[in-house]
Amino acid sequence: MKKKPLSISHHHYFFLLSLFFSILTSTSTASHNYADALSKSLIYFEAQRSGRLPYNQRLTWRDNSALTDGIDQGVDLVGGYYDAGDHVKFGLPMAFTVTMLSWSVIEYGEYIAGAGELQHAMEAIKWGTDYFIKAHTGPNVLWAEVGDGYTDHYCWQRPEDMTTSRQAYKIDEKNPGSDLAGETAAAMAAASIVFRKTNPHYSHLLLHHAQQLFEFGDKFRGKYDASIGVVKNYYTSVSGYNDELLWAAIWLYKATDNHHYLSYVIDNAHLFGGVGWSITEFSWDVKYAGIQVLVSQVRTLFNSTFHPLTYQHLCDNKHVC
Helix, strand or coil: CCCCCCCCCHHHHHHHHHHHHHHHCCCCCCCCCHHHHHHHHHHHHHHCECECCCCCCCCCCCCCECCCCCHHHCCCCCCCECCCCCCCEEHHHHHHHHHHHHHHHHHHHHHHHHCCCHHHHHHHHHHHHHHHHHHCCECCEEEEEECCHHHHHCCCCCHHHCCCCCCEEEECCCCCCHHHHHHHHHHHHHHHHHCCCCCHHHHHHHHHHHHHHHHHHHHCCCCHHHHCHHHCCCCCCCCCCHHHHHHHHHHHHHHHCCHHHHHHHHHHHHHHCCCCCCCCCCCCCCCHHHHHHHHHHHHHHHHHHCCHHHHHHHHHHCCCC
16 A cells, blocks of 8 residues: 655644644744745645646646546536545545635634735635535535545556546435535635635625535435445544534524524534534544534624524523523
């Protein structure tokens, strides 16, 4: 089996960004160039790009790759990100990456801009969301993976030269994947906030896809690794899909201010778990800690503006009070 090169996997990247942003907001940066470190971290994403590379690609030693992804299935799945040191495009960690990048820009955009990296961060997000739009070929269809982890791990090649399988796998009504649909909905909802001012049309498009994906994941429930067996050795959804449905709903609430989504979180929080107790993990698989943070922000908002009906509903359900 081939050894993976030393690289930062997508689902660890949020923590690296958080470290940089925490430092950027401090006053003790005189002896270290953290802006340069942030820039190099964002360049990592350019190294992971799949598809036809843009004119402003900074890593010129990378070239176009996987230009026929999806062709055997009659869909265009060119683009997106390769996973860590692999050439497989795994939908769940890729979507979590985009959610985290978007959250980072939402929370720390001022500091990222101050470091001269906001445009690069937004380009990294859009490279992912452009792919998700392609992968969401119908209201209840989402392409979940391109490539095969088994053959990929046995073959050491550049993505520009790869000869391994580019089989694509999808979830749909008969083969559900609420965790994948929920995380992709969260990613597109969070990204819609990022692009709201600079590209309102694109923001609206992302929100449309996010809402469809959330409805799909909620209506046709099931774990995506039960529908797509080849993913089990790589990104098994151990936590199930309840956390992703809550995660998607709270991001949709932030993106739309539609209380339907907040009510969904409130009504399902106890049954779905993870909101009222200590969580020691936050990852591509387990989203409960992130849900808690976002719900706590909602509570802070209601404390300051006091929306009596909704806030009382929160307290009556005893999920965030």
